[in-house]
Amino acid sequence: MSRLLVALALVVGAGLAAAPAQSATTPQVSGSVTITGDTTTPLDYTVFFQPVGSSTASGYAVSQSTFTLPTVSWPQPPGDYHVWFVFTMLDGLKRYYVAGQPAGSADEDDASIVTLGDTPAPPLVMTLPQLAHVTGTVTDGGDEGLADVTVEISKAPGYTGQHQATTDAEGHYDLGYVQAGSRTIHAYGTGDLAAAYDDVVVAASGHQTVNLQLDQEPATLEGTLTDAGTGLPISFASVDLSLRPSGLELASTQADAEGHYLFTSLAAGTYRIAVTDELVEGETGFGEATSDAAVLSGSTTTHDVTLESVHAVEPHTLSGQVTDAQGDPLPGIRISLVSPTNGTEIASCHTGRDGRWDWNAADGDYLILARPSDRWTWLAPDSALWAPAYYPGVAGATAATPVTVSGGDPVDGLDMTLVDGTALRVNVVDESGRDLRFAGYDVYDADTGVRAQNVGVGQDDPSPLVLRLQPGRWKLLVRGYSSGADWKVPQWYGGGTSFSTAATIELASGDNLKPTTLTLPETLRPTSPPRITGTPRRGHRLTATTGTWNLMTGSTFTFTWKRGSTVVDRGATHVVKDADVGKTLTVTLRVENSETHTTATRSLKVKIAGRH
DSSP: OHHHHHHHHHHHHHHHSOOOOOOTTOOOEEEEEEETTBSSSOOOEEEEEEETTOSOOEEEEEOSSEEEESOSSSOOOSEEEEEEEEEGGGTTEEEEEETTEEEEESOGGGOOEEEESSSOOOOEEEEEOOOEEEEEEEEETTSOBOTTOEEEEOOOTTOOSOEEEEOOTTSEEEEEEEOSEEEEEEEOOBTTBOOEEEEEEEOSSSEEEOOEEEOSOOEEEEEEEEETTTOOBOTTOEEEEEETTTTEEEEEEEOOTTSEEEEEEEOSEEEEEEEEOOSSTTSOEESOOEEEEEEOTTOEEEOOEEEOEEOOOOSOSEEEEEEETTSOBOOSEEEEEEOTTTOOEEEEEEOOTTSEEEEOOOSEEEEEEEEEOHHHHHHOTTOOOBOOEETTTBSSGGGOOOEEEOTTOOBOOOOEEEOBOOBEEEEEEOTTSOBOSEEEEEEEETTTOOBOSSOBOOBOSSSSEEEOBOSEEEEEEEEEESSTTOBOOOEETTSOSSTTTSOOEEEOTTOBOOOEEEEOOSSOOEEEOOOEESOOSTTOEEEEOOOEESOOTTEEEEEEEEETTEEEEESSEEEOOGGGTTSEEEEEEEEEETTTTEEEEEEEEEEOOSOO
């Protein structure tokens, strides 16, 4: 099994990695796969080449009867190999190639050696017998066929994915070929009808019919996950449900913020739940993460589970605990060791369910930054979470206290409390109202104009943009693109075209603002047009204005005055000369914007009164 998993990983890798240089002398072998007496079943199998004496193999997916492998684009070096097959269309059946034995063998010791070299190896011919063919009908209590019901059979060794079929309009399903042995066939429930299943013994061959009837009221299984050490709910853990004793994996859900999980439309029976902690990124394990529960038809079974979290303390030089304002430990908090000199992250770890963290850092000075991990933003996208803080609990790096590691001596007790954070959601769209593929942001202190660093965790691909900022006064510049380098014109949140005119966002701890929509224009253009002011007569001063553009931030303006093709002035103003009288002057305004890296121009004309 482990070799198969390794090999399958290589199959995926082979499709992603850069292919070696092609060679006209790639050693190859041809072959064919057929099923005795069956020319209609679609072929789907993988051919693995395993160097003799090695535990790894490279696989090639094939969907036709004949093959010539390895491919030129993904060759194998010359040498001796064992060749084996995994036949998806035969329920994951695995067979080693054995010369003179068309059906192959399940035993690696029987495998023939296939030599890849200058002389082509004999063809690899595999002729497989038909396995048992399992079909059936799913009906309701009135023997009416049920359409669009998913039917699944417990997996045979070597089968990857889910072996499923869907019923047709008459309720018929066809699982195709199934390997012999004790199996469970399960039809999923349909709302007001419970699931149904049958434990069967599949023969080695022949046609086998397994009918299922959905005629029972659905059962519900729910409960709460609790950490035995803290007494707190195990929030956002993954809960997998399987049927006992077959182990058929049926469903997966995620516990909510209170640790509550729920499965519905179940058949009466015994189920196993398995809990995986998705939040703490491997920092915490559970001593026993599975539990069995029996459910009855038409009833709700409450099955609470208390799990013992284990946070292994490794040799370390820095450690601490992160809690919220109520003193409860915070799991899944990213702890960053930051350089005091340049602000870069040197290393990071995460808190466990008990809020504790530790890291074996080298001697030196560090700033310690605590903030919710990216997983929090995925698992609780609508929550304000907690405001990031530097040790010993301050908002910015400038106020942080450096921590010194010297001589490898541990510095423990680096505890911090994170106050409730804020959440600001922006649906960033283009001028047609379509969500942008990417939305990013720059945050500025509204009082100082300084661009803020490490002020929050953003969710920025794709839109909507979710910002979790420190409580305070901020201004926000949003940028984005729809595809490729199709960058739009950045805009200030809340209105305004520059820092001075942009709206100030005042956030208090716990604020969770309603979503708003911000449109990013396609091009840089004026929202109020440029003008020429002044009296167009000899000796008077004319002034060209910039107008207001849809992004003044980063915009620089230059003016060129011309009489005909002659440049008569540069700058916003021009004093009318004798030579201008009776002529038409043109002033060209050129706008360059460093935010968009684009340029726009506008030309204005004025006729000077009088005659020479």
